[in-house]
Amino acid sequence: QSALTQPPSASGSPGQSVTISCTGTSSDVGANNFVSWYQQHPGKAPKFMIYEVSKRPSGVPDRFSGSKSGNTASLTVSGLQAEDEADYYCSSYAGNNRVFGGGTKLTVL
Amino acid sequence: QVQLQETGPGLVEPSETLVLTCTVSGGSMNSYSWTWIRQPPGKGLEWIGSIYYSGSTNYNPSLKSRVTISLDTSKNQFSLKLSSVTAADTAVYYCARGLRGNDYWGQGTLVTVSS
Numbered sequence: 001q002s003a004l005t006q007p008p009s010a011s012g013s014p015g016q017s018v019t020i021s022c023t024g025t026s027s028d029v030g031a032n033n034f035v036s037w038y039q040q041h042p043g044k045a046p047k048f049m050i051y052e053v054s055k056r057p058s059g060v061p062d063r064f065s066g067s068k069s070g071n072t073a074s075l076t077v078s079g080l081q082a083e084d085e086a087d088y089y090c091s092s093y094a095g096n097n098r099v100f101g102g103g104t105k106l107t108v109l
Numbered sequence: 110q111v112q113l114q115e116t117g118p119g120l121v122e123p124s125e126t127l128v129l130t131c132t133v134s135g136g137s138m139n140s141y142s143w144t145w146i147r148q149p150p151g152k153g154l155e156w157i158g159s160i161y162y163s164g165s166t167n168y169n170p171s172l173k174s175r176v177t178i179s180l181d182t183s184k185n186q187f188s189l190k191l192s193s194v195t196a197a198d199t200a201v202y203y204c205a206r207g208l209r210g211n212d213y214w215g216q217g218t219l220v221t222v223s224s
Binding site for chain 1: 144153155170203216
């Protein structure tokens with residue numbers, strides 16, 4: 001199984017919106033709706049941000065939203081805030097396996 | 110509030126077996142899958158494998174020949190064994206709840222493979 005493809009970096013100014021893509025295949029992202037997203041600040045454990053493509057766990061701001069089209073999932077962060085600067089990872093269920101993306105470093109300018 | 114805590118040696122010699130335990134508190138292990146994920150220094154996340162509360166397991170194909178995950182619900186623990194380790198297995202190892210998505214994570218433990 002290959003890792004999902006994410007851009008290594010993304011950036012935006014405070015208040016702007018930024019979208020991070022996550023491209024897989026018809027065997028993972030395109031095969032089901034079990035795509036999840038994680039936020040990781042330096043030295044910390046990942047935090048659960050989005051599950052089943054577009055659902056937000058309790059406590060996650062509605063500035064974070066997820067979507068999917070075909071084999072590509074996306075995470076959009078609206079109204080960027082300084083604390084959103086972090087690494088973001090997508091993940092997909094893939095037939096009894098899991099695969100992660102390589103991660104995207106989001107910089108708030 | 111569910112909490113997970115990884116424990117185990119921080120240093121393992123090459124060719125030996127890495128053994129980690131994750132203790133779950135604040136909730137039942139029933140009806141959930143439990144997962145190990147690792148992150149080499151400066152790199153991304155890698156799923157190692159998961160175990161369902163029934164005991165059935167799923168492993169990353171690239172690690173399957175070296176990995177065993179087991180469950181002890183009486184102690185609210187699950188464990189990871191990774192055999193024949195090399196320097197490439199040096200990473201922060203996380204335990205987490207869930208298979209299709211991970212809502213609760215441990216803080217992670219750094220395991221270094223070195224003689």
